[in-house]
Structures are given as C-alpha cells and as structure tokens.
Amino acid sequence: MSLLVMKYGGSSVGDAKRIKRVARRIADRRQEGHQCVVVVSAMGDTTDDLIELSKEIAEATPSAREMDMLLSTGEQVSVALLSMALHALGEQAVSLTGWQAGIRTEANHGKARIIDIQADRIMNALNQGRIVIIAGFQGVTENGEITTLGRGGSDTTAVALAAAIRADLCEIYTDVDGVYSTDPRIVKQARKLKEISYDEMLEMAHLGAAVLHPRAVECAKQNKVKLVVRSSFTNHEGTQVKEETDMEQGIVVRGIAFDKPIAHVSLLDMPTNPSRLAAVFNSLANDDIDVDLIVQGGIRNGKADLSFTVSLADLEKAKSVLYHIQADVGFKNLETHSDLVKVSIVGAGNVSSPGLAATMFHTIAETGVSIYTVSTSEIKISCVIEGRRLHEVIRSLHTVFGLDEHEYVFVTDVSNE
Amino acid sequence: MSLLVMKYGGSSVGDAKRIKRVARRIADRRQEGHQCVVVVSAMGDTTDDLIELSKEIAEATPSAREMDMLLSTGEQVSVALLSMALHALGEQAVSLTGWQAGIRTEANHGKARIIDIQADRIMNALNQGRIVIIAGFQGVTENGEITTLGRGGSDTTAVALAAAIRADLCEIYTDVDGVYSTDPRIVKQARKLKEISYDEMLEMAHLGAAVLHPRAVECAKQNKVKLVVRSSFTNHEGTQVKEETDMEQGIVVRGIAFDKPIAHVSLLDMPTNPSRLAAVFNSLANDDIDVDLIVQGGIRNGKADLSFTVSLADLEKAKSVLYHIQADVGFKNLETHSDLVKVSIVGAGNVSSPGLAATMFHTIAETGVSIYTVSTSEIKISCVIEGRRLHEVIRSLHTVFGLDEHEYVFVTDVSNE
Numbered sequence: 001m002s003l004l005v006m007k008y009g010g011s012s013v014g015d016a017k018r019i020k021r022v023a024r025r026i027a028d029r030r031q032e033g034h035q036c037v038v039v040v041s042a043m044g045d046t047t048d049d050l051i052e053l054s055k056e057i058a059e060a061t062p063s064a065r066e067m068d069m070l071l072s073t074g075e076q077v078s079v080a081l082l083s084m085a086l087h088a089l090g091e092q093a094v095s096l097t098g099w100q101a102g103i104r105t106e107a108n109h110g111k112a113r114i115i116d117i118q119a120d121r122i123m124n125a126l127n128q129g130r131i132v133i134i135a136g137f138q139g140v141t142e143n144g145e146i147t148t149l150g151r152g153g154s155d156t157t158a159v160a161l162a163a164a165i166r167a168d169l170c171e172i173y174t175d176v177d178g179v180y181s182t183d184p185r186i187v188k189q190a191r192k193l194k195e196i197s198y199d200e201m202l203e204m205a206h207l208g209a210a211v212l213h214p215r216a217v218e219c220a221k222q223n224k225v226k227l228v229v230r231s232s233f234t235n236h237e238g239t240q241v242k243e244e245t246d247m248e249q250g251i252v253v254r255g256i257a258f259d260k261p262i263a264h265v266s267l268l269d270m271p272t273n274p275s276r277l278a279a280v281f282n283s284l285a286n287d288d289i290d291v292d293l294i295v296q297g298g299i300r301n302g303k304a305d306l307s308f309t310v311s312l313a314d315l316e317k318a319k320s321v322l323y324h325i326q327a328d329v330g331f332k333n334l335e336t337h338s339d340l341v342k343v344s345i346v347g348a349g350n351v352s353s354p355g356l357a358a359t360m361f362h363t364i365a366e367t368g369v370s371i372y373t374v375s376t377s378e379i380k381i382s383c384v385i386e387g388r389r390l391h392e393v394i395r396s397l398h399t400v401f402g403l404d405e406h407e408y409v410f411v412t413d414v415s416n417e
Numbered sequence: 418m419s420l421l422v423m424k425y426g427g428s429s430v431g432d433a434k435r436i437k438r439v440a441r442r443i444a445d446r447r448q449e450g451h452q453c454v455v456v457v458s459a460m461g462d463t464t465d466d467l468i469e470l471s472k473e474i475a476e477a478t479p480s481a482r483e484m485d486m487l488l489s490t491g492e493q494v495s496v497a498l499l500s501m502a503l504h505a506l507g508e509q510a511v512s513l514t515g516w517q518a519g520i521r522t523e524a525n526h527g528k529a530r531i532i533d534i535q536a537d538r539i540m541n542a543l544n545q546g547r548i549v550i551i552a553g554f555q556g557v558t559e560n561g562e563i564t565t566l567g568r569g570g571s572d573t574t575a576v577a578l579a580a581a582i583r584a585d586l587c588e589i590y591t592d593v594d595g596v597y598s599t600d601p602r603i604v605k606q607a608r609k610l611k612e613i614s615y616d617e618m619l620e621m622a623h624l625g626a627a628v629l630h631p632r633a634v635e636c637a638k639q640n641k642v643k644l645v646v647r648s649s650f651t652n653h654e655g656t657q658v659k660e661e662t663d664m665e666q667g668i669v670v671r672g673i674a675f676d677k678p679i680a681h682v683s684l685l686d687m688p689t690n691p692s693r694l695a696a697v698f699n700s701l702a703n704d705d706i707d708v709d710l711i712v713q714g715g716i717r718n719g720k721a722d723l724s725f726t727v728s729l730a731d732l733e734k735a736k737s738v739l740y741h742i743q744a745d746v747g748f749k750n751l752e753t754h755s756d757l758v759k760v761s762i763v764g765a766g767n768v769s770s771p772g773l774a775a776t777m778f779h780t781i782a783e784t785g786v787s788i789y790t791v792s793t794s795e796i797k798i799s800c801v802i803e804g805r806r807l808h809e810v811i812r813s814l815h816t817v818f819g820l821d822e823h824e825y826v827f828v829t830d831v832s833n834e
Contacts, residue, residue, distance in 0.1 A: 016473035050494070056433035057498050058505035066504070069512050070497035073490035077467070080487035081474050087483070088475035095486050099516075100561055121561070144517055144538070 002168040003126075004029060007039040007136065007158035011175050012232035013078050014044030022173075022232065023085035026131060030091060035126050037165065039136040039158040040082055042074025050074060064109035068138075068148045072098065075135035075154075083133045093131040096121065098138035099146065103157065105139035111150030114139060114157070117164035126165075134161065152213025159216045163223035170220070170227050171238075176211055177231035178239035179204065181403040182256035186391045189404040193254065195240045200254045201227075203346045203380045217241065252356065253347040253401035256394050257380075261312040261387055262292070262340050264372045267322070269303045269332035272296070276329045277306070283321050289314045293342070293375045293384060306331070309373065309384055312338055340372060341390050344382040345401060356401075357381050363400045367392050419585040420543075421446060424456040424553065424575035428592050429649035430495050431461030439590075439649065440502035443548060447508060452543050454582065456553040456575040457499055459491025467491060481526035485555075485565045489515065492552035492571075500550045510548040513538065515555035516563065520574065522556035528567030531556060531574070534581035543582075551578065569630025576633045580640035587637070587644050588655075589629060594648035595656035596621065596628055598820040599673035603808050606821040610671065612657045617671045620763045620797045634658065669773060670764040670818035673811050674797075678729040678804055679709070679757050681789045684739065686720045686749035689713070693746045694723070700738050706731045710759070710792045710801060723748070726790065726801055729755055757789060758807050761799040762818060773818075774798050780817045784809050 006026065013019045030036050050070050054062050062070075079095035086093035102118030125132045136154030139147050149156055155172060162170035177192060179201065184190040196204070198221035205214040211229055220227050220241065230238025270276065277296075284291055289310055297305040310318045315338055322334055345360055357374075360381055364371055369392075372384040385393060398404055423443065430436050447453050467487050471479050496512035503510035519535030542549045553571030556564050566573055572589060579587035594609060596618065601607040613621070615638035622631040628646055637644050637658065647655025687693065694713075701708055706727055714722040727735045732755055739751055762777055774791075777798055781788055786809075789801040802810060815821055 016470065019474060053433065053494075053498065054501060057436060058501045060505060062501040063504055066497045066500045066512060069500075069514075070494060073493045076490045076493075077470075077487060080483045081470065083483045083486070084471055084475045084479040087480055088477060095483060097486075097563075100563075146514075146517075 155216030572633030
C-alpha cells in the first residue's frame with residue numbers, strides 16, 4: 001500500500017463525463033489498496049469564463065484579491081463534483097478547498113507561494129479510509145484571505161502536498177502520456193522518456209516542454225518528491241522524474257527542447273559603464289520585459305556591443321523602451337533580428353563539454369542556419385538560431401545525439417505502445 | 418449616518434449589467450454617508466445550473482455535504498463581482514464568504530441554522546471605511562465544514578447579520594416593491610402597505626406572500642431587527658416590518674393572503690384513541706407530508722371524523738400512506754376533496770373577533786363558495802374553500818374589509834407612484 005498524490009488538470013475534468021472517467025481511474029487506484037489524495041484544477045474553460053465575466057463588470061484590472069475570490073470557486077466546483085462521482089462508485093471521498101486543506105500561502109494575490117501545509121485534516125480523512133479531493137491552485141493567508149497560486153499552481157499544490165504528507169509518489173495526469181525527447185509533433189522518432197532527473201526536467205520545462213510547470217519541478221526537487229507524468233486518458237506508463245536516474249552513465253543528451261519565437265537585440269557601441277548596463281535592464285524590467293541570453297562583446301575604446309534576446313511578442317515594446325533611453329545610455333545604433341528561436345540540448349551527463357557543443361554547432365551549420373548567440377549551463381547548451389528551418393534542425397540534432405536509436409536504453413518501453 | 422444591511426437576491430444580480438446597477442445603488446447609499454453591509458445571493462440561475470451539473474455526475478441524491486461545497490460557490494462568485502463593480506465606481510469594498518464573515522452554523526448540511534456570527538472581521542472592514550459584501554445562504558461549522566442555509570437562507574443571513582452588528586436597518590431588495598394588501602395580479606386595488614408588524618408579516622409569508630421568507634421574519638422578530646422590503650429596480654418607498662406599527666389602532670385587517678392549492682382529507686368513523694391519532698400523523702410525517710388545519714368532529718360511540726388539509730401535490734402520496742395504515746388505525750372511510758384553497762384575513766388588531774369571522778363567512782357564502790374548514794389565530798382567520806372562485810372571493814374580501822379605500826391611512830403613499 002502506497003500513499004499517492006494524483007493531480008488532474010482542467011482538461012481531464014472538462015465535463016461530467018470526464019469527471020466520471022477520472023473518478024473511475026481514482027477508484028481503481030484505491031481498489032489496488034493505495035491511500036489517495038487527489039488535486040484537481042477547475043473544469044476546462046471555467047477560469048476563462050470567470051475572467052470574461054470580471055471583464056464585463058469592470059474595464060480596469062480588477063483587484064487581485066477579489067479576482068482570487070472569484071477564480072477559486074472554479075476548483076471548488078470540480079472537487080465537489082469529483083467527490084460526488086466517487087460516492088456514486090461506492091467510494092468514500094471528501095472534498096476540501098485550499099483553506100480547508102490547510103494550504104497556507106503568502107498574501108501575494110494571484111501568484112502566492114505556498115508557505116506550509118497544515119495537513120491534519122487531510123491525514124484524519126485518509127486515516128478514516130477516505131479519498132481526499134483537494135482544490136488545486138489555491139490557499140489561504142494567515143489572515144483568512146483566499147489566494148491563488150498563479151501559473152503552474154495546481155502542479156505545485158500536488159507536489160507541495162506530496163512533500164507535506166510524505167507521499168510515496170506524486171502522479172501528474174495530463175493530456176500527453178509523458179515527457180518526450182523532443183516534440184513528437186515535429187520529430188516522428190521522438191521517444192517518451194522512462195526517466196528524467198529534476199534538473200533535466202527543469203531545463204526541459206523552462207525551454208518550452210509544457211508538460212510540467214518549472215515551479216512544480218523546483219518544488220519537487222527541493223523536497224525530493226518522486227514524480228510521474230502520465231496520461232489522463234490511457235494506462236501507458238509515464239515518465240518518472242526523480243533525483244538521479246538509474247542509467248545516468250552513458251547517456252549524455254536526454255532531449256532536445258525549443259522555445260517560443262524570440263528576437264535578438266543589439267545595442268552597438270555602448271559605453272561599458274556598469275550603471276549604464278543597469279539602466280538598460282532596469283528600464284526593460286520596469287516594463288515587464290523578460291530578457292534572456294545577455295552577451296557583451298569585446299571592449300574597444302571603452303565601448304562594446306551589448307546583445308540579448310527577448311520574446312518576439314515583447315520586441316516592439318522593448319524597442320520603444322530602448323529608444324527612449326538611448327540618449328542617456330549612449331549606444332550608437334539599435335539592431336534587431338526577429339524570427340529567431342532558441343534550441344537546446346539537455347542532459348545531466350556533462351552535456352556542456354566542448355565536444356558536444358562542437359557537434360551541435362556543426363549540425364546546425366550543416367542545415368545552413370545561422371547561430372546568433374550561445375549559452376551553456378551544467379546541463380544544457382542553448383543556441384539562438386534563425387527560426388525558418390527549426391524543424392529540420394531539431395530532427396538533425398535528435399538523430400545526431402542518438403535519440404532516434406531503438407536500442408537506446410531509456411526508451412525501450414515505447415515499442416510496446 | 419446609519420449602519421445598514423442590504424440584501425439583494427439572485428434576480429437582482431442576474432448578469433453583469435444588473436450587478437453594475439446594484440453597485441450604483443449601493444454606492445449611492447454609501448455617498449449618503451451610511452455604513453453598508455451587503456448580502457448577496459448567487460447570480461440568477463447559477464444555483465440551478467450547479468444542481469443540474471451534479472445530476473449529470475450522479476443519479477442518486479448527492480451527499481448534502483458535497484452539495485454545499487458545490488452550491489456555496491454561487492454566492493462567492495456574486496460577492497467577488499459586486500465588489501469589483503464597486504471598485505470600478507471608486508468605492509472601497511471587500512467581499513467575504515460565509516466562513517470569512519464568521520457565520521457559524523449547525524452541521525445540518527443543506528438546511529443549517531445560524532448559531533452565531535463572529536463579526537470582528539466585518540466590523541474591522543467597516544471601520545476602515547469599506548463596504549462589506551457578504552455571501553448569503555452559507556456559513557461554516559465549528560469543524561470548518563461549509564454549509565448552506567436552505568430556503569430563505571439569504572434573507573435570514575441578512576437579518577442575522579443586522580442583529581449581530583446592531584444595524585439600524587435591514588433592507589431587503591426584491592423584485593416587488595413592497596408587501597401588498599393582497600396579490601396585485603388578482604386585485605387591481607391592492608395597496609402596498611407602508612408598515613406591517615412582524616406577526617402579520619409572518620402570517621402573510623406563511624400564507625403564500627413570497628416576498629420575504631417566514632424564517633427571516635421570525636429571526637427579525639426575535640432580534641427586533643427593523644426591516645424594509647423594497648424594490649431592486651425602483652426608488653419607491655418599500656414596506657417597513659417592525660415590532661409595532663404606528664397606526665395599529667383602528668386597523669383591523671391588514672391584508673388578504675392565500676396559499677397554493679390544497680386538498681381536504683377526512684378519515685370517517687375513526688376510534689378516538691390518542692395513539693391512533695398519533696399513528697396517522699407520524700406516518701404522514703415519515704413520508705414528508707405536511708399537514709395543516711386538523712379538525713376532529715364530535716365523538717359518537719367512541720368514534721369521530723378526523724379531517725385535515727395537505728398540499729394538493731402531496732394528496733396521492735397521503736392517500737397511499739393512509740390506506741396502508743387503515744387496518745391498524747381503524748377508520749371506516751377515506752374522503753378527499755381536491756381543488757381547494759386556503760384564504761386568510763390577517764391583522765394584528767384582534768382580527769379573530771367573532772364579528773369579523775362572521776363578515777368573512779358571509780362574504781364567502783355570497784359568492785356561492787363552500788367553506789370546508791376554518792382555523793383562527795390571534796392575528797388571522799383562515800378558511801379552506803373551493804378554489805374555483807378564488808379571485809372573486811379575494812376581491813370581495815378586499816373590498817369588504819376596507820382595503821380598497823383610498824383614504825386608508827397606511828396606503829397614502831401609493832398615489833404618488
């Protein structure tokens with residue numbers, strides 16, 4: 001008998017039929033003898049509908065506190081219905097809101113972080129033999145204010161709960177059946193990974209693999225919560241995310257990740273005064289523009305070229321901010337390139353070794369695509385490249401780094417599906 | 418400056434436009450300098466929609482506890498949106514759920530009664546100059562379970578809050594503009610009453626005047642909460658409900674009330690043994706059949722006729738229950754009359770005096786309608802009559818008891834509308 005935390009997202013509980021199917025799956029787990037805590041998101045489009053309603057009421061951005069009051073009803077509806085569906089199957093179940101489950105958060109409405117979980121009520125219900133259904137994405141401050149956790153909130157609720165109650169496993173049910181070596185829509189030979197380490201998952205998540213929110217991965221890593229990502233709709237084995245993978249040795253590249261379209265911005269001939277550098281990034285931050293991959297070229301006569309990337313969606317805003325401060329900051333010209341993309345190879349096994357980087361650059365060059373910027377970390381190498389041949393680049397990298405090969409140890413389960 | 422509790426029902430906040438209109442009205446009251454606590458129901462059909470959803474999930478009656486989890490979201494949505502609408506008007510407002518407002522109830526899910534209200538949080542918000550918007554119809558048990566109050570719950574929340582915070586006035590906003598001397602759809606000359614006593618209102622409410630739930634009137638009477646019933650849509654003066662009306666003297670009949678169709682049931686020649694009487698009413702109660710106007714006729718040879726009324730909707734169920742116990746209870750025949758109705762005259766000024774009763778019987782007889790049963794209390798006389806000429810009877814009584822007359826002191830404000 002294990003103590004399991006399961007998380008079902010909004011599309012898994014999108015209507016009455018799906019809720020009943022999820023209930024059936026949970027009941028099966030219970031019948032296997034496990035103790036079950038289930039975290040649920042709001043049904044399908046509920047959150048969007050509530051946001052729409054708030055826009056009809058007030059044109060200005062509504063109070064974050066009232067928005068949390070409004071949106072937290074979505075998960076409360078799901079948990080009540082899921083609990084009813086379990087009762088209909090003859091199971092003992094009880095639903096809890098965030099505050100009832102003891103999920104204490106900061107008062108930062110709309111993006112609160114979990115401070116701690118006072119799990120007595122959950123443990124009592126489990127000890128009475130009940131399946132405990134908990135509203136994800138929400139908590140309560142010490143002053144009794146309802147909060148929501150923002151992006152990735154339900155995943156994070158599940159992981160934090162698993163840590164608080166020392167669950168044996170946290171199962172994240174989603175609409176894909178695991179973590180893949182790259183996007184299977186682009187690379188047919190993409191493989192579902194049997195295992196991935198927290199750090200690798202974190203990079204994959206940050207780099208656009210939307211299957212699990214980086215915040216939840218971070219929380220799992222910190223608390224050593226063993227995670228499985230698997231499908232809400234099939235019984236396929238999913239991908240385990242854990243501290244160290246069993247076959248770390250010998251595997252270098254775990255997957256190929258890529259991100260949304262980005263733009264490359266260069267400030268040419270800028271005086272290399274640290275306060276001027278700070279002025280550039282403060283101005284961008286003030287306008288909520290996220291900056292990535294900052295590179296400063298060689299200094300000539302006290303000046304250098306400064307370049308960085310922003311998301312393509314932010315480019316026009318960034319240009320307007322930068323022209324506004326050009327006189328103060330003193331760069332000569334502003335150059336931008338749009339239609340770029342960041343492609344990365346991710347792997348815990350010393351992926352950033354010079355040999356691998358060389359292989360990556362060479363492979364990209366062979367497709368005739370230019371590389372704008374390179375950045376590396378312990379477990380990844382990212383290249384900003386032209387977006388026009390992205391799929392070709394990803395396929396080549398997937399092949400070159402051995403991810404296509406059938407004998408690859410961590411993908412042997414794929415052949416059964 | 419007064420401390421006001423205002424209650425808006427579901428139809429008053431049925432959509433974004435109506436919520437904004439209600440916000441405007443509340444803001445006006447605030448601008449007049451009053452401190453405002455507002456109780457709101459769920460938007461229009463929300464509760465019905467949620468019940469429908471629960472039926473899709475489970476055919477059997479769902480757990481009352483989970484039903485409360487589900488339904489309580491309806492008011493939480495309304496209060497958040499109304500608070501946003503007030504912010505958009507530049508007002509300071511804060512919404513509270515039942516548990517946040519300290520509304521403590523019994524654990525009787527679906528029809529919990531309020532035990533007490535710990536109003537610190539409400540008072541703090543008022544003292545900070547805020548309009549406090551509270552979810553009606555819901556509360557929390559001492560174990561942190563969400564409850565709903567059942568029928569009349571939002572009215573009762575408003576009255577109980579007014580008592581707890583010692584409000585100067587509790588305003589019930591509804592889709593009619595006050596309490597009328599009888600149903601204006603039937604009697605054109607029906608007048609809006611300027612004032613009515615708690616007891617009169619209670620009888621009117623019990624007898625079918627749907628404007629205010631008897632439970633809320635009872636709560637107001639017990640706690641001496643001054644109530645006003647008025648329209649959500651107009652600025653017309655409403656009807657005051659209070660301990661004693663100013664012009665009690667001289668007024669005898671305040672209004673004519675009538676109820677849903679009922680049926681008259683007679684058990685003929687039944688042994689007048691108390692345990693048999695008890696068996697009859699226990700059996701009916703076990704099947705949730707409410708019984709009204711019980712009359713036992715004269716005893717002949719240890720037997721008598723027992724008759725009572727039930728709602729027409731319950732008649733078939735009642736017959737089946739009674740036939741089932743006929744052998745045990747020992748009555749000879751069962752006689753029933755359907756298509757009946759109860760019409761009542763209500764007034765605190767000794768309305769049950771024999772002269773008034775005689776006038777009432779005479780007036781009904783003149784329309785050619787039979788009277789089946791009569792019952793009286795301190796402030797009402799009720800007659801069960803044939804339903805076929807109900808409107809004619811009501812109009813005659815309205816005229817005979819002087820309710821049509823224009824010089825009638827408590828209706829002088831009607832002419833301005």
